[in-house]
Amino acid sequence: MKAIVVGAGMGGLSAAIALKQIGIEVEVYERVTENKPVGAAISVWSNGVKCLNHLGLESEAAALGGIVDTMSYLEARTGETMCRFSMQPLIDEVGQRPYPMARAELQLMLMNAYGFDDIAFGRKMVSLTETEAGVTVTFSDGSTATGDFMIGADGASSLTREYVLGGPVDRRYAGYVNFNGLVEVDEEIGAATEWTTYVGENRRVSVMPVSENRFYFFFDVPMPQGVPYERGTAREVLADEFGDWAPGVRKLIDKLDPATTNRVEILDLDPFHTWVKRRVALLGDAAHNTTPDIGQGGCSAMEDAVSLQSAFSDHPGDIDAALAAYESARTARAGDLVLRARKRCDVTHGKDPEKTAAWYAELREEDGSNILRGIVGNIIGGPLT
Numbered sequence: 001m002k003a004i005v006v007g008a009g010m011g012g013l014s015a016a017i018a019l020k021q022i023g024i025e026v027e028v029y030e031r032v033t034e035n036k037p038v039g040a041a042i043s044v045w046s047n048g049v050k051c052l053n054h055l056g057l058e059s060e061a062a063a064l065g066g067i068v069d070t071m072s073y074l075e076a077r078t079g080e081t082m083c084r085f086s087m088q089p090l091i092d093e094v095g096q097r098p099y100p101m102a103r104a105e106l107q108l109m110l111m112n113a114y115g116f117d118d119i120a121f122g123r124k125m126v127s128l129t130e131t132e133a134g135v136t137v138t139f140s141d142g143s144t145a146t147g148d149f150m151i152g153a154d155g156a157s158s159l160t161r162e163y164v165l166g167g168p169v170d171r172r173y174a175g176y177v178n179f180n181g182l183v184e185v186d187e188e189i190g191a192a193t194e195w196t197t198y199v200g201e202n203r204r205v206s207v208m209p210v211s212e213n214r215f216y217f218f219f220d221v222p223m224p225q226g227v228p229y230e231r232g233t234a235r236e237v238l239a240d241e242f243g244d245w246a247p248g249v250r251k252l253i254d255k256l257d258p259a260t261t262n263r264v265e266i267l268d269l270d271p272f273h274t275w276v277k278r279r280v281a282l283l284g285d286a287a288h289n290t291t292p293d294i295g296q297g298g299c300s301a302m303e304d305a306v307s308l309q310s311a312f313s314d315h316p317g318d319i320d321a322a323l324a325a326y327e328s329a330r331t332a333r334a335g336d337l338v339l340r341a342r343k344r345c346d347v348t349h350g351k352d353p354e355k356t357a358a359w360y361a362e363l364r365e366e367d368g369s370n371i372l373r374g375i376v377g378n379i380i381g382g383p384l385t
């Protein structure tokens with residue numbers, strides 16, 4: 001049995017490893033020519049880490065992960081602590097520490113685990129067709145690949161999704177732009193083993209540790225969609241937006257490298273429940289595109305991969321039954337995470353300013369238990385709960 005996986009992001013690669021683990025032949029096709037993901041890092045929450053562990057990457061993932069012992073929220077302009085608490089109750093409850101990781105390193109780990117030299121880079125899928133013989137994908141260079149089934153892990157603007165749903169769908173602008181990158185750890189910005197978030201004025205600025213003494217940082221800035229931006233001008237733009245924020249935020253703006261700072265308009269997609277058409281299945285952002293507000297998009301893609309493996313293990317040799325089982329295991333869970341993220345996004349970014357103000361007031365009273373309960377609610381419910 002041969003699977004064609006299109007897209008070598010964290011979803012496609014996790015799926016490829018998972019299928020290979022159970023003896024299914026896999027070919028991976030990726031349009032870009034090198035490992036250069038958009039985005040500096042992601043927080044892989046405990047459910048995602050459990051998936052990586054399941055794929056045999058426990059020690060590699062731990063080596064890439066930053067250690068987050070505490071979380072804190074600080075007031076935007078003064079830097080005063082609104083709350084600070086330990087992550088240990090969460091780790092105890094779900095049985096796994098989360099790991100923020102540099103995105104390129106996470107991807108490289110997955111590429112190596114699958115077999116870096118076996119990935120067909122520079123192959124952009126332009127169409128797919130199904131016949132009795134299986135699924136045939138055509139690439140922009142005119143070449144083709146045929147498999148018994150195909151996994152479309154081709155991201156948020158998925159062509160496979162158009163095929164499965166019968167046409168394009170519009171994604172929704174979530175109302176803010178995210179600037180992100182990596183800087184050396186600096187205790188004037190945040191403690192080295194803390195996820196620190198400055199909040200106020202419907203915005204947030206965050207740093208969290210990844211390996212090798214670096215912070216993953218991001219700034220969320222509510223603004224209309226389509227505001228022009230020239231790459232390399234992040235420092236000027238952010239100084240303009242956050243110039244009167246706390247000293248730690250200003251230090252971060254001084255320290256960041258504008259050349260490597262990314263700027264992403266945040267979109268998502270209403271959950272949908274048709275992920276499979278005959279022998280073609282969606283996986284990752286192609287199936288469930290979420291805002292990053294609860295840090296679950298990539299984790300959910302990894303959960304998809306583990307569920308796909310279980311479905312084929314439970315239905316050996318029966319592609320139709322396996323893909324149906326995969327779809328039924330995943331759509332509700334993934335859709336729930338999309339909607340949870342949307343809700344969080346609205347509160348964080350002032351969709352209803354009164355609710356956002358009430359959240360700031362809650363943060364001043366918080367001992368950690370409410371926030372950790374919410375995060376645990378996101379983490380549990382996947383294939384490895």
Ligand code: FAD
Pocket residue numbers: 006007008009010011012013029030031032039041042043044045048123124125126153154155156158159178180264283284285286292294295296297298299300301
């Ligand atoms: P992608 O990573 O987008 O990979 C898709 C791949 O398919 C790409 O390599 C692309 O080049 C390739 N491709 C596309 N079209 C074709 C084609 N036609 N032919 C061949 N190849 C093709 N998630 C978390 O879990 N935690 C976080 O903290 C987090 N933070 C985030 C912060 C931001 C700012 C953003 C935008 C997202 C964040 N996410 C986070 C979400 C996470 O990045 C995505 O959910 C994850 O990358 C999805 O993986 P994927 O493999 O499905 O898609």
